[in-house]
Amino acid sequence: MSNKLVLVLNCGSSSLKFAVINATDGNEIISGLAECFNLPDARIKWKFDGKKESTNLPENSAHSAAISFIVEDIIKKIDGLEAQFIAVGHRVVHGGEKFTKSVIIDKDVLEGIEACASLAPLHNPAAIMGIKAAQAAFPSLPQTAVFDTAFHQTMPAKAFMYAIPTNLYKEKAVRRYGMHGTSHLYVSREAAKVLNQPINETNVITAHLGNGGSITAVKNGESIDTSMGLTPLEGLVMGTRCGDLDPSIIEHLVSREGYTLSGVMDMLQKQSGLLGLSGISSDLREVIGNYEKGHEGAILAVDVFCYRLAKYIAAYSVPLGRIDAIVFTGGIGENSAFIREKVLSSLTIFGYKVDADKNQVATLGESGIITEENSPIAMVIATNEEWVIAQDSAELVSA
Ligand code: ADP
Numbered sequence: 511m512s513n514k515l516v517l518v519l520n521c522g523s524s525s526l527k528f529a530v531i532n533a534t535d536g537n538e539i540i541s542g543l544a545e546c547f548n549l550p551d552a553r554i555k556w557k558f559d560g561k562k563e564s565t566n567l568p569e570n571s572a573h574s575a576a577i578s579f580i581v582e583d584i585i586k587k588i589d590g591l592e593a594q595f596i597a598v599g600h601r602v603v604h605g606g607e608k609f610t611k612s613v614i615i616d617k618d619v620l621e622g623i624e625a626c627a628s629l630a631p632l633h634n635p636a637a638i639m640g641i642k643a644a645q646a647a648f649p650s651l652p653q654t655a656v657f658d659t660a661f662h663q664t665m666p667a668k669a670f671m672y673a674i675p676t677n678l679y680k681e682k683a684v685r686r687y688g689m690h691g692t693s694h695l696y697v698s699r700e701a702a703k704v705l706n707q708p709i710n711e712t713n714v715i716t717a718h719l720g721n722g723g724s725i726t727a728v729k730n731g732e733s734i735d736t737s738m739g740l741t742p743l744e745g746l747v748m749g750t751r752c753g754d755l756d757p758s759i760i761e762h763l764v765s766r767e768g769y770t771l772s773g774v775m776d777m778l779q780k781q782s783g784l785l786g787l788s789g790i791s792s793d794l795r796e797v798i799g800n801y802e803k804g805h806e807g808a809i810l811a812v813d814v815f816c817y818r819l820a821k822y823i824a825a826y827s828v829p830l831g832r833i834d835a836i837v838f839t840g841g842i843g844e845n846s847a848f849i850r851e852k853v854l855s856s857l858t859i860f861g862y863k864v865d866a867d868k869n870q871v872a873t874l875g876e877s878g879i880i881t882e883e884n885s886p887i888a889m890v891i892a893t894n895e896e897w898v899i900a901q902d903s904a905e906l907v908s909a
Contacts, residue, residue: 521640533904544576604630605657661691688736720840749792787811
């Protein structure tokens with residue numbers, strides 16, 4: 511029996527993550543990253559059969575050169591692999607209100623993704639480049655699009671509307687969309703399995719904490735509120751992004767402090783968050799290392815990060831009513847026992863009691879409950895967005 515393999519592509523503006531996934535069991539056959547697009551040192555690294563390899567790409571390579579390398583120099587060189595492919599699945603960041611689930615890509619879908627590009631100017635055009643390059647490389651394979659925003663399309667108006675004149679929503683599509691939907695969907699379903707409850711009767715708060723971070727209230731299996739907004743800038747404190755902010759700060763800096771608008775936006779997106787507060791790094795490991803040495807900026811960064819996260823968790827008790835579990839995922843959520851402990855122990859009103867041993871064990875891809883038997887439940891679930899993309903692609907293709 512041949513496997514059902516899906517080539518999963520996640521195109522960013524200057525990089526491309528890829529994986530070959532068996533849609534049946536989630537097994538990752540190849541994974542890799544092409545990066546430094548449009549620069550002299552464009553390069554690619556990948557892992558196959560436990561072996562890591564890397565090489566330079568031609569100078570100034572971008573999406574299409576990377577995809578041709580993946581096809582010609584990696585996939586085609588592995589005996590019998592290409593014949594098992596059933597689809598190419600693309601991660602697309604913004605699907606606006608048009609895309610509420612994954613779809614097979616045709617001309618209309620491509621136009622729809624293009625139409626949402628103004629909402630994700632860095633990400634959607636990159637996805638389109640990836641789709642076009644993959645269509646050229648695999649003309650006979652179906653291509654699918656899996657949207658980061660789709661899972662959050664179940665949010666009610668009271669959660670997705672900004673309190674600004676409604677014509678901005680009706681005419682300009684300005685509303686909250688949320689991101690990381692594929693991850694929130696995956697970990698909420700996995701959490702229901704751990705809780706041994708049907709997903710449509712399960713209420714969880716899922717915290718995806720990576721370089722970007724967002725938190726979602728999942729009620730009866732559906733997203734009913736999430737922390738990211740029109741763009742991924744809103745919400746939690748992130749690696750370099752500020753998260754929630756008084757919009758008047760922008761006006762203040764531009765009209766009184768001599769900043770340009772683009773300078774302020776660049777600062778809020780690339781120089782804020784953990785990096786801005788700590789003055790050290792956007793990487794939590796480095797920030798924690800300095801926190802332990804008593805570095806003032808690092809202590810402040812960790813405190814603001816955890817405080818904001820705990821406040822969001824508490825706030826989501828409002829739409830959920832009952833919280834079956836808090837679920838941590840993403841690089842920080844899956845690996846930092848320290849952050850999990852700090853956040854949960856500050857939620858005294860809910861009575862979380864972290865089991866120190868279980869919390870330490872749940873790292874490096876190891877999932878599990880991290881609270882004591884007599885405590886409300888918190889757990890770690892290692893996310894697997896690639897598998898969701900592969901599964902959705904397999905389902906769409908077989909339908
Ligand atoms: P991305 O959003 O780019 O996919 P990741 O999900 O890989 O990011 O998360 C990156 C973050 O995870 C970084 O802040 C990194 O420091 C943090 N991280 C990874 N491993 C650990 C660890 N062992 N302890 C604390 N933080 C960690």
